[in-house]
Amino acid sequence: MEMRRNPKQPTHERAPRADIGPTLVEPAEFSVKHFSDEARFMESIDHPGLHTHRLVHEGLVSSLLGHKAAFDSGGDLTEEFFQFLEPWLSGHMRGVDMKYTRHANSVGT
Secondary structure (H helix, E strand, O other): OHHHOOOOOOHHHHOOHHHHHHHHHHHHHHHHHHHHHHHHHHHHOOOOOHHHHHHHHHHHHHHHHHHHHHHHOOOOOOHHHHHHHHHHHHHHHHHHHHHHHHHHHHOOO
16 A cells, blocks of 8 residues: 555655545445445345444444544545454454355355
């Protein structure tokens, strides 16, 4: 990520705000669509962890939108944002999502 080269340097000195703002919209929009599609699929395979998975999604989207709102209000993207983003991308999408994939495979979907 270009804007993360030096986390101690304020965001506004690393990249223009106008360039950063749209990069926060895409993950938020993607997340809402991804999570909606995923929940429908999990319902279709009667996944036993659907309720808990939905709660995780709600928390992730809430956190992402909170970081975006802070940025939109003039704040910088903090190290806290990047500490949230990295585990979400690797831990949730690559790890947690694999659990429902294993369930789908076990039921022959």
